[in-house]
Amino acid sequence: MMRKLTTIEQLIDGNITYRLTLDGSLSIERLRAALDRVQRKHPALRMLLREESDGLYYALDAAGPVPLRVAICTSEQVLAGEIAREEAAAFAPDEPLLRVAWLRTGRGGVLLITTVHRICDGMSILTLARELLAATHRETPLLPYAPISPLDIAGPPGGPGEGKRRMIAAVINGLVSLIPASRRPLRHDSLWREWHVDAGLTAVLKHRCRAEQVSMHAALLAILDQALQAALGKQAPTRIDNPFDARRGRLAQLKDDMLFFGGGSFKIEVGRERGGDLWERARDIYREMSGKIEQELQDIPGKYRFCEMLRPPSEGKLRSIVRLGDALSRNGNWNQFSFSNLGPIELLDADAPFRLEDFTLSVRSFGIRPLGLIAFALHGRLRFVFMGEEQCMSTAQVDALERVFIGLLREQATQRRREVEPEVALAAD
Template sequence: MIERKLMMVERIMYVDTETPLNCVFAAKINGEIAERHLRRALAKIQRKHPLLRSVIQMADAQQPHFVVQEDMESIPLVIFSRQTDMDWLAESEREWYRPFKADSKPLAQLVWIKGDSNSELLWVLPHCVCDGTSIVTLMRELLYLLDNPDKELEPYQLFESVNDFLPQSFELRKKSRKAKFYLLLARFFFFLQRKSRKRNQGKNYAMHWKLDAETTAAITQGCKAQGITVHALLCTAFMQAFREVQGKAAKNKVISPVDIRHFIPEIKQDHMFAFAPTVELSLKKGNDNIMGNAKDIKRALTQKIEKMEARELLWMGEQMHPLVERMISMLKSSPGGHDLTLSNMGKLQIPNEYNNFTLETIYSPTVAFPWLNSNTLVTTTFNQQMDFTFMSNEDFLPKEEAIKIKDTAIAFMTLPL
């Protein structure tokens, strides 16, 4: 039996046995889909990815493990009749709360919102088994196998621990002393924190919108002409929008995840992995020049990525397991020092034309974090259109205020161009 303990970040995303934290990724298809082809595709995808043949078991009260079960049940396929173009969003919000607790069922589900000529396919997975790249891979593989039902996927093995990614030059003794020092500092930090019982009591929500191809092209070309990246413009526009709407209450800061595969090539692009290191980006106070701020953000992001030691981050996180419960408690009760988490997944490498159907559009993933500050923006680009989902909680950020922030940010992104 193959098993390994959850990495520290996976453990945080697992939260606990009673708190679902799921990612949902939806795509809209024009054309007919055969149910037998869907089920066959799911079986092949499950054979490839060991985490889709795994359950989470508690080895003790503190340390859950992934346990691969070769006799695992098939990935469930749930079918609904399609009523409106917004069914996918309503179903996504319901799937946020689906528990994945059974010992015999996989850590994934596919929802098929079935219409006469249009359908939506929704992947639903716990966040502790996937990042954005993982869930895009699953959608790409699903569509590929639907169109090529006789093709196969190549399986791979579950890695045993983060030590698998450490270079021979890794100075374990030196790093261990550093880790003990950081753990001591972290214990002292949590000791000083006042425990809070504040929690989000409101309703989680998601907003979705797209920019048309003309606007998307204008933003892309304008950023290129200005010597900035679209990501830098996104970060700047939304931070300034928070400042415009919230005034002094705004934090002028975003947290941005980075794909760890850029730093650790052993983690293949088509392998499931849940850890994404993050960088913190700040807006200078008193400066409202969008392009000037975007150039500063681009420079800061480049510098932080160049300095990032992803392998050490992975290993160092494993030394912090004694504090995981405190970290989760703080995330649930602290407003944090940032305005939002901004995940720009960029241009999705998924074809839109197939032999038997057309991929009309893809909707950016949604997720409902159980943290006090659950503000999350996810953006993707597909078929020359930028797509956005914005998630939060009515108790922390009322939806009416979030709409103002969104409208202000879009204006900041488009007016200078």
């Protein structure tokens, strides 16, 4: 059985890799069996991507076993090379849309979980990682579910505003038809940075957020807003896009343990006046967030319906659109910056025979340019992964953003250090 990719699925062309450093033993036989169990549960892992004359299709229940590669890494140099190889590799047409590599080291190893963004967002891969690791040492049931596509969430034809949406879609389709296709491949000069703050600073910042009655996400957004302005000046983006998880009871069609490529997002304007100090800004953002998320959830069916009125641009036209963005926008990403928050990374059961020593992630895009910051907490420490391309921000600009962002984190946490937790020594790694 075949299903044609929706417009939005065709536009999401890239891979996501999660890197889990494990301390302890991991049986290859158990890992292979766990992969098979996880694949039987999730229909997206049993699909193959096929290119037909009229576009891209998913061949349902057509994939073979999820590839599992094992390598022994005798040095940090060998390990880094294996990681780079795995993160850079595209998926072959006859491969499932997930692959796993176990890179053995002296104390344990690094587990790489790579999937295409078309089937998984960041929260989906956390679900995969939890299920996969748990299945290596326990027989927890993994219940299969029916395939789901954006069309299952899209609004029905003829809803409110249908005529207006069709008119807008016709205009967009007409404009895209005028864009010449480019044969010249795009350059994707990736920039990847990881920033850390220590457990002491993280604890004080959490306490400060409670005292100011804001969420950590709102506080980090306010700090990022100010840091982008200070570090980039006139080159700062005009808005920050905030993806959020549409599961957790928000969209009825998506259960908590399902794989899906994304949920919704809300935006804040960079540099908009919100009050006298950063924490007033954070409180304003916090007050706005729930309303914006609720509005986005109401709008998602209509947005998915609208996307299906658009004709997906060819690869050549998409290359031209990206180059147009390079020329016309301040950052090669149409003046937008993304901020995602994965929250605490908790992947292992208490009885797991291994320990999660480290965690990080990377994104490789084959089409549109990624530009953003991903936050998460591991072992009580806030960590941030910057992902972008030199076509969006220079190395010097990324370094400046790191200095200002980490400096603001430290400054805001230490303003009330003596009131909050005077014994904690604050430092940024």
